[in-house]
Amino acid sequence: MSLLVVGSVAFDAIETPFGKTDKIIGGAGTYICLAASNLTDSINVVSVVGSDFPDSYLQLLKDHHVNLDGLQIIKGGKSFFWAGKYHNDMNTRDTLATELNVLADFDPIVPESYKNCKYLMLGNLTPSVQRRVIEQLPNSPKLIAMDTMNYWMDSAWDDLMETIKLIDVLIINDEEARQMSNEYSLVRAAQKILTMGPKYLIIKKGEHGALLFDKTNVFFAPALPLEEVFDPTGAGDTFAGGFIGFLAKTDDISFENMKNAIIYGSAMASFAVQKFGTDALVGLTQKEINDRVQLFVDLVQFDINRA
Amino acid sequence: MSLLVVGSVAFDAIETPFGKTDKIIGGAGTYICLAASNLTDSINVVSVVGSDFPDSYLQLLKDHHVNLDGLQIIKGGKSFFWAGKYHNDMNTRDTLATELNVLADFDPIVPESYKNCKYLMLGNLTPSVQRRVIEQLPNSPKLIAMDTMNYWMDSAWDDLMETIKLIDVLIINDEEARQMSNEYSLVRAAQKILTMGPKYLIIKKGEHGALLFDKTNVFFAPALPLEEVFDPTGAGDTFAGGFIGFLAKTDDISFENMKNAIIYGSAMASFAVQKFGTDALVGLTQKEINDRVQLFVDLVQFDINRA
Numbered sequence: 001m002s003l004l005v006v007g008s009v010a011f012d013a014i015e016t017p018f019g020k021t022d023k024i025i026g027g028a029g030t031y032i033c034l035a036a037s038n039l040t041d042s043i044n045v046v047s048v049v050g051s052d053f054p055d056s057y058l059q060l061l062k063d064h065h066v067n068l069d070g071l072q073i074i075k076g077g078k079s080f081f082w083a084g085k086y087h088n089d090m091n092t093r094d095t096l097a098t099e100l101n102v103l104a105d106f107d108p109i110v111p112e113s114y115k116n117c118k119y120l121m122l123g124n125l126t127p128s129v130q131r132r133v134i135e136q137l138p139n140s141p142k143l144i145a146m147d148t149m150n151y152w153m154d155s156a157w158d159d160l161m162e163t164i165k166l167i168d169v170l171i172i173n174d175e176e177a178r179q180m181s182n183e184y185s186l187v188r189a190a191q192k193i194l195t196m197g198p199k200y201l202i203i204k205k206g207e208h209g210a211l212l213f214d215k216t217n218v219f220f221a222p223a224l225p226l227e228e229v230f231d232p233t234g235a236g237d238t239f240a241g242g243f244i245g246f247l248a249k250t251d252d253i254s255f256e257n258m259k260n261a262i263i264y265g266s267a268m269a270s271f272a273v274q275k276f277g278t279d280a281l282v283g284l285t286q287k288e289i290n291d292r293v294q295l296f297v298d299l300v301q302f303d304i305n306r307a
Numbered sequence: 308m309s310l311l312v313v314g315s316v317a318f319d320a321i322e323t324p325f326g327k328t329d330k331i332i333g334g335a336g337t338y339i340c341l342a343a344s345n346l347t348d349s350i351n352v353v354s355v356v357g358s359d360f361p362d363s364y365l366q367l368l369k370d371h372h373v374n375l376d377g378l379q380i381i382k383g384g385k386s387f388f389w390a391g392k393y394h395n396d397m398n399t400r401d402t403l404a405t406e407l408n409v410l411a412d413f414d415p416i417v418p419e420s421y422k423n424c425k426y427l428m429l430g431n432l433t434p435s436v437q438r439r440v441i442e443q444l445p446n447s448p449k450l451i452a453m454d455t456m457n458y459w460m461d462s463a464w465d466d467l468m469e470t471i472k473l474i475d476v477l478i479i480n481d482e483e484a485r486q487m488s489n490e491y492s493l494v495r496a497a498q499k500i501l502t503m504g505p506k507y508l509i510i511k512k513g514e515h516g517a518l519l520f521d522k523t524n525v526f527f528a529p530a531l532p533l534e535e536v537f538d539p540t541g542a543g544d545t546f547a548g549g550f551i552g553f554l555a556k557t558d559d560i561s562f563e564n565m566k567n568a569i570i571y572g573s574a575m576a577s578f579a580v581q582k583f584g585t586d587a588l589v590g591l592t593q594k595e596i597n598d599r600v601q602l603f604v605d606l607v608q609f610d611i612n613r614a
Contacts, residue, residue, distance in 0.1 A: 089491060184396060187534045208515040211532060220529045220606045225518060227494045250612065259609040293611065299527045300607045302566040304600065305557065 007123020035241025050077035242268030314430020335430035342548025357384035549575030
């Protein structure tokens with residue numbers, strides 16, 4: 001089922017206690033597409049880069065079934081660039097550089113050939129840009145999922161509220177859910193956010209897993225306990241890509257199937273953090289993915305035995 | 308199956324954003340016993356109080372199948388007292404008072420009638436005191452579980468190492484596991500701690516659930532997402548009490564059954580935090596417990612559907 005992904009395609013420079021990269025391919029859109037490409041093979045992307053973006057990176061995306069007709073390449077422009085350094089605990093980081101460059105004036109244009117998309121994943125971007133994508137679609141997709149961040153809650157609240165009215169699944173982290181709802185309890189936060197528009201809310205808790213809420217149900221997926229985390233960059237986007245990729249592949253948006261989608265998203269994220277940048281998302285085999293998902297099954301499944 | 312619990316029986320004074328108590332019944336031993344009493348009905352306790360400890364509190368324990376033959380009542384002595392105040396996030400607290408009183412010179416004496424215990428739960432105490440209990444048992448119990456804390460890692464490391472060689476299940480929190488192993492990754496921490504003596508390690512992560520490790524397996528139990536936490540005091544001890552109570556009741560120490568024991572421990576802890584002190588552990592019905600356990604099943608169970 002055709003999946004449309006909107007999100008940054010960019011350069012990252014990453015430093016962790018395990019090493020340091022030069023400018024490598026990064027961006028929310030990139031992680032979402034690469035993660036989804038491990039599950040589904042018809043992915044369209046809307047994004048923007050500068051003419052400094054290497055052909056080899058464009059080819060990497062094409063090799064992963066990502067259609068680039070909606071990728072604007074701005075002549076003479078520079079691609080979005082982010083640099084960050086993780087602390088020893090890997091849970092906190094310093095941002096060393098954020099250069100919006102061509103992303104600053106990004107006006108998303110959805111090609112005609114993309115307009116019948118059934119699944120839409122809006123990576124973290126200005127809420128008004130996310131909304132302009134939805135507005136270009138003549139038919140409402142079967143499911144729209146969206147990521148956002150606290151920055152937009154501070155700087156573009158009204159726009160954010162207008163945009164989340166149009167979507168089905170909001171994917172944010174625990175800190176963002178608390179800020180958005182002004183509630184500390186994640187259960188209360190979810191109840192409140194589910195009155196703001198989305199039918200489903202996913203709260204990501206990083207190494208502590210993720211919660212899926214609708215108005216009556218809650219599901220919890222753990223993160224896989226790992227011996228080592230090499231690079232957390234893009235883990236949240238990878239999770240979102242695995243989630244939407246699984247839904248697009250199975251074309252089933254029941255709560256039961258969303259549980260599976262979250263497990264697949266978590267599995268993808270568990271791969272992502274084990275290598276630098278997007279390295280771990282490239283070249284995964286079906287067997288590796290199945291084995292990883294089985295680790296999640298083994299981690300949480302039990303047969304209840306009444307006391 | 309007879310369960311022996313060793314741990315403090317004490318007074319607590321608690322302040323949370325929701326209210327404040329006078330001196331009420333508290334202590335690790337108390338929480339462990341009350342939690343276990345909801346699952347099994349043959350509980351022996353070894354502990355110490357002063358003559359200031361009210362008969363009504365002793366009666367409360369007796370009413371919950373707790374045999375007090377091993378409870379020393381020191382004439383003219385004062386019971387252990389702890390006072391604390393929780394911050395708004397409920398995850399951090401200030402200790403306002405710690406008066407060891409009769410606990411300072413506690414010399415545990417195991418009555419003859421307790422000596423054939425099959426399950427032993429050592430609540431957090433000086434490691435040498437915990438060891439003196441084990442040394443009084445003529446036959447090794449089927450399972451010994453033990454809690455400890457970072458304070459003993461700092462002040463009684465050698466004693467702690469000697470004691471954990473004698474036990475089966477160590478129950479500590481994530482911060483303590485990291486300190487004990489000098490490893491940040493909980494997987495690596497577990498691998499290291501499992502070479503120090505215990506066959507099983509449970510790492511409690513508070514609101515983020517708990518992990519059970521042996522040398523080859525890992526299991527994760529979530530905490531229940533709650534609308535409101537009124538008082539986290541004793542949650543860890545309650546978890547331990549539910550865990551050991553379930554094992555004593557079912558008399559099955561396989562890894563599979565330990566998964567169930569952890570779910571029951573987590574269920575008990577989820578009750579405990581919903582009222583002040585031990586209030587929520589008193590008067591629970593079997594139906595309430597079953598319903599609560601079912602919430603844990605519903606929260607994490609899924610049928611895997613391969614992509």
